[in-house]
Amino acid sequence: MRPAREVLARLRELRAGDLPTHGGRTLAYVYDSGLSGVDELAAQAHALASSANGLDPTAFPSLRRLENDLVAATARLVGGTPSTVGAVTSGGTESCLLAVLAAREGRPDVAEPSIVLPSTAHAAFHKAAHLFRVRPVVVPVDPVTFRADPDAMAAAIDDTTVLVVAGAPSYAHGVIDPVAPIAAAAAARGVRTHVDACIGGWVLPYFRRLGRPVPEFGFGVEGVTSVSVDLHKYAYCPKGVSVLLHGDAELRRGHYFASADWPGYTMLNSTIQSTRSGGPLAAAWAVVQHLGDDGYLELARQTLAAVTAIADGIRSIDGLRLLAEPDSTLIALAAGDDSFDLFTVADEMRARGWYVQPQFAHGSSPVNLHLTVTAANRGGEAGFLADLAASVAAAREAGPVTVDENVAAFVAALDPDTLTGEQFEGLLTAAGMGGGAGLPDRMAGINALLGAATPALRERLLREFLGMLYRPD
Incomplete structure (x- = not known):
């Protein structure tokens, strides 16, 4: 039998590699009230x-x-x-x-x-x-x-x-x-x-x-x-x-x-x-029961203030625009010109300790970054916006992301209905992820490659990738 303290220590070690679930720095997947004691009660x-x-x-x-x-x-x-x-x-x-x-x-x-x-x-x-x-x-x-x-x-x-x-x-x-x-x-x-x-x-x-x-x-x-x-x-x-x-x-x-x-x-x-x-x-x-109606009203007040501040700040950053006026707590921001790549902006934000969610182009909706704003973002808007502006500047200096012509041709030739495991392994190798290399620190190139694929092919590729991830050691 393994001692409980060792088991918990190992779990904490594994969790250390995850995105943070508190503090408002992960703007997708998680919802943080910013209140102390709520997690302990739950x-x-x-x-x-x-x-x-x-x-x-x-x-x-x-x-x-x-x-x-x-x-x-x-x-x-x-x-x-x-x-x-x-x-x-x-x-x-x-x-x-x-x-x-x-x-x-x-x-x-x-x-x-x-x-x-x-x-x-x-x-x-x-x-x-x-x-x-x-x-x-x-x-x-x-x-x-x-x-x-x-x-x-x-x-x-x-x-x-x-x-x-x-x-x-x-x-x-x-x-x-x-x-x-x-x-x-x-x-x-x-x-x-x-x-x-x-x-x-x-x-x-x-x-x-x-x-x-x-x-x-x-x-x-x-x-x-x-x-x-x-x-x-x-x-x-x-x-x-x-x-x-x-x-x-x-x-x-x-x-x-x-x-x-x-x-x-x-x-x-x-x-x-x-x-x-x-x-x-x-x-x-x-x-x-604990937060009650008054508590939720105050959390909504903080969230609305954060949404407003972040949306206003995005409008003032050269090269960015709101894709739609936010009706609720979600913001989609797009590039105002083609001098930089939003996938690179996402990487730059990750390097600065923020997670923003890339969304691929679909129909009239261009590539954009998704932000889920919560009450925990209140008070941190200035820091987020400063890092966002710096990330745009870094992305502009790096220039647009391009997909290698040979890799693009390889992707274009793939049939999502007949994609084989060998073809998928070949694509991973072409993308620099072969041999068990795993995900790179920067995803702009991978996202650009996925963005070049049709939705049907992207679905198949990601299903294959998911199958690769869930294999016992």
Whole structure:
């Protein structure tokens, strides 16, 4: 038996190589309130309930109480009514999956169902379409504002449509889709509307209370039938906890699963998971109870101030521009000219201790850098902006990133449907990652290479790369 202190020491050693999850220096993936004591409270609550199993709410009634409390708190924020019901899931992707599943199961008369998505809809909906064999109908968004086009969305609805999706906000650009006209068009055809408020659901209502003009996006909008809200985002709860809300119990029924036709216990699930640890549920409940309405209002105030300061600062940096005016907490910044490469800017920021997320060009959206701003960024805006300006200057001095002609030709010849392991190994070698070299410190060249690939090829390449990463030593 290995001593506990040695095990924990090894874990700390491994964690030292990760991106920081506190301090506001990782502007994607993590959400930091900046408050002391919140993590400790969540950890203690998690430990109290981690061995309880949400598979059977009659065996562990405490978990049922915690889940109902979280659903009720979420529903209050997004205009829920006494009829609103919900489920706590493992994260935003599971919430989106279940919204699609419930919509598909709610229309057994449709043999080949489809869902209508703006091109900015989260990839989770494409995953749902893949898993549940639902056809995605992707509708281009406004090329300037990046918001969904209500008329185009309405025109895409047909007799096979079981669900229409809108974002509040969309992840890539941080803008809120025009939910009201989209939901109205769907309702006129008897089709459900899901609002993906995984990011904005817990913070936008507080922004509205602070005087920021935020359009209605929840159940106060006629035609909205379901809303997803992640608590591990701006409720600042540990991962992974999300809430999927439905307007009433009938709408939710389609994602429940029961199986009695076997000799074991009758299996009954409210989500995709069967066994569910009570730990994340209890941790989220404890954080929500602790911070309370006043606490979340103050955190929203700090976040809004940080978003405003960072957006204003980006406008003043020569060579940068906002890709869209941020409606919420997400900022997408683009290059104002072609004298430098944003992938190099991301590398320079990483060297200065910041993580900003590169996003590839897609349709009318050019290469850009994504920033997820949280309350922890308040007070650090000046330092971030100074390093961003210095990174742009360094990138301009380095010049644009180019892909070697031979490597570009090799990539162009690859067929994503027939890509072999040997071809993938050859590409890694060409990119300087062969022989187990792993990821380089600077990713601009790799990102430029990936950016030159079609989305289908990029998907295949990254699946191969993922398979390479997850191999036991």
